[in-house]
Amino acid sequence: MEGVTKTDIAALRQLCPGGVLTNVDLASISQWKIGGIADVVLRPSSTEQVADLRRWLHDRRKGHVVVGLTSNLLFADGGLRVPCLQIGPRMGAVAINGNDVRAQAGAWVPSFARKLMKAGLTGGEHICGIPGTLGGLVCMNGGSQRNGISTNVVAVESVNQVGECSSRSVIDCGFGYRQSVFQKNNEIITSISLRFSHADRALIRENMRGILANRRRKFPRRDPSCGSVFKSDPAMYEEVGPPGQVIERLGLKGMRIGDAEISPDHANFIVNRGKACARDVLQLVALISTEVMSATGHRLVAEAHHVDESGNIKPLNSVET
Ligand SMILES: Cc1cc2nc3c(=O)[nH]c(=O)nc-3n(C[C@H](O)[C@H](O)[C@H](O)COP(=O)(O)OP(=O)(O)OC[C@H]3O[C@@H](n4cnc5c(N)ncnc54)[C@H](O)[C@@H]3O)c2cc1C
CATH class of the missing domain: 3.30.43.10 (Uridine Diphospho-n-acetylenolpyruvylglucosamine Reductase, domain 2)
Incomplete structure (x- = not known):
């Protein structure tokens, strides 16, 4: 080995x-x-x-x-x-105290969102359908409905490369659209403190149901995927629309390399139709990026990341095919 x-x-x-x-x-x-x-x-x-x-x-x-x-x-x-x-999940504990929530980084996001709802806390509805851990969500500053988890973060505890623990307040986390300092500093997020407001539990539940129903309508459900492959860039959005719409207009929906396919349900998803390999996905990403660049002049940036054999993590569009 x-x-x-x-x-x-x-x-x-x-x-x-x-x-x-x-x-x-x-x-x-x-x-x-x-x-x-x-x-x-x-x-x-x-x-x-x-x-x-x-x-x-x-x-x-x-x-x-x-x-x-x-x-x-x-x-x-x-x-x-x-x-x-x-x-x-071995680090998935969540503790709620009034408006304040402390969660370990391994908490599963959909169940975390349900816990907030049960405690009558609002602000976490937009994450209820995101199938990751809270640590991953904070690292990516993920969210939906034009929202990011950073809105509710108070502080993040992490462990650096030499095994030292520290705590960072939200202003030191470098949060931006799908960005955080944790994508660059090689620290491991171990727990997160967050704050939410109180609201009527039935209204929160209703809102979550609406969000989940909308996601079921819009996103492919049957085949494995990584969610949206490309980030939405504000300048591109303004001029030509979000990545999914642009890719769809170029007629690329349903295009396939090996078992990797641009989802017929949502063009910003690449689904695994069986035995797709990483090379198939990377080739599709390169093809989409080239087509979008030549049609619109905009360079797509991938939200999904590639992990190579040595553990280096890079956006999919920066990997040589
Ligand atoms: C069907 C589907 C739908 C999705 N919908 C959305 C959506 O609506 N909005 C959205 O934002 N994302 C979405 N995603 C993408 C993904 O779920 C999120 O980015 C998620 O938060 C990643 O969490 P994870 O635990 O899976 O992290 P991973 O994918 O395992 O890792 C992502 C990054 O975070 C780092 N990381 C993970 N855990 C830690 C930690 N504890 N400390 C430090 N770094 C860490 C990794 O090194 C990596 O760089 C979707 C994915 C799928 C498959």
Whole structure:
């Protein structure tokens, strides 16, 4: 095993009891159902474990990659030769105290939104259909209905590369449209403090039902995908419309390379119709980018990211095909 030896695995099992998986088929755990074999997946259950693992990896100069539920990621066909640190349900606790909410980064977003609704808290309805972790959502500043989770964030706790924990207030998180400082600083988000307002629970539930029904109408549901592939750029939106509309107008809906297909339901989604590989998706992304550039003069930027074998994460449109 390149990079991680049997002795390493034994040490990692001590640091992360019950959370070390080897030879993991990424296609079986990734949302797009694409990817080769990952040598090691680490699933810590506490901030202390995250810090210990990071310190251990740093001291041995071992690279690694951090993921949540992979709902915004495309893994390389060659898989992963560095450990994959996955922050998921083992770190999914949520505590609500009046208007204040503290959640671990592995909390599943749809169930987090439901907890807010049950507590009569409004502001989180727009995230109720997003199939990722709260940590991933904060890293991407994801949201819907022209909203981002940053609106409700008060502070974010994270662990840096050498295993030190710190807390950042919202103004230091560098939030922008689908952007945050965590996309660049290589820190792992471990918990998030948020604030929401109180409102009538029935109204919140009604609003969430409407949002989910709208998503079911608009987005493909049957085949695996990564949600919207391209970001909506305000200048492009103003001139020619959102990426999905532009791609549709160019007649690209339904276009297929291998088993990767531009969804006939929504042109900004690429769906896996069976055995798509990462190369098929990347080639479709390149084709769409070229067509949109030559028709509109606008350069599309991908919201979904690629993870290469060494754990480097880049927007899909920056990857050589
Ligand atoms: C069907 C579908 C619909 C979607 N709809 C939407 C939508 O409406 N709006 C929207 O914004 N997104 C949407 N997405 C994309 C995706 O769900 C979000 O970006 C989500 O928040 C990513 O969370 P994740 O846990 O899956 O993160 P991942 O995809 O695993 O990771 C995304 C990025 O976050 C980083 N990351 C993950 N966890 C952490 C952590 N704890 N600390 C530091 N960095 C971390 C990763 O390194 C990576 O760079 C959709 C995806 C799908 C499949």
